[in-house]
Amino acid sequence: MGLFDLLSPVFGAIDGVIDFLPAWLRLTLWALLASALTMWVYRLFSNQEELAELKPQIKSAQAELAKFDGEMSGLWPLIGRSTKLSLRQLRLSLTPALWASIPVIFLLVWVAGHFGYYHPEPGTEVDVTIYEAQTELQWRPPAMQEEDRTYVLWPAQGSNVALYAVGGSEPITTLPFSHPIYVIHKKQWWNWLLANPAGYIADDAPVEAIYLDLPWQKIQPFGPSWMQGWEFLFFTVLVAGSLAIKFIFRIH
DSSP states (O other), rough: OOOOOOTTHHHHHHHHHHTTSOHHHHHHHHHHHHHHHHHHHHHHSOOOOHHHHHHHHHHHHHHHHOOOOHHHHHHHHHHHHHHHHHHHHHHHHHHHHHHHHHHHHHHHHHHHHHHSSSOOOOOOOOEEESSSSOOOOEEOOOEEEEEEEEEEEOOOTOOOOOOOOEOSSSSEEESSSOOOEEEEOOOOGGGTSSOOOTTOOOOOOOOOOOEEOOOBBOOSSSOOHHHHHHHHHHHHHHHHHHHHHHHTTTTO
């Protein structure tokens, strides 16, 4: 389990309590929670009094700059003042904004896994791509070849499809993975931050990664395909909720 996976069991347990709700509504609630946490953390770590004082100063400097009609020698001090105030505002808000992104990262890791891909029905054709194979491989039962496409038939419950090196006795990996993840690979340095819930290929395996063309969940049935996954709904609600909280509570 990686650092950003630590809260995933908590999120999963909470979602299990409300799983009688449709997926789009649960996802909306999670996005609203993320927006509330984000703005609360930002408010906690930001100097709201100083930011409030800066706001009218920046507006005044920008107004003076916009209405200036004179020589360049008189313009540079106005540009300098406006730039200095803007950089000060950025300095005051950047670090709190970075802190505020941390709750979203924890939640995003869980949301992507929970509302992303899913295991198909048994017998479904699933395309597989093997990255950097160093020896001849074989699937058991055999994979199907069709032009430039390789696919396996998704196994029924209680059975599996395994990938072997030719002549090898131990499988490199077996399908289905324990979680509906589209890729399994050798463990990387960044997995201490974000672990692969399906596990990893052994370091001495003759392949680097195996990709599966798994189906993804349609959270909403309307709109183009790029709107139907979890990303569009989650980030739309997250941004809208954050802006609403910022406006209602007058957060600078």
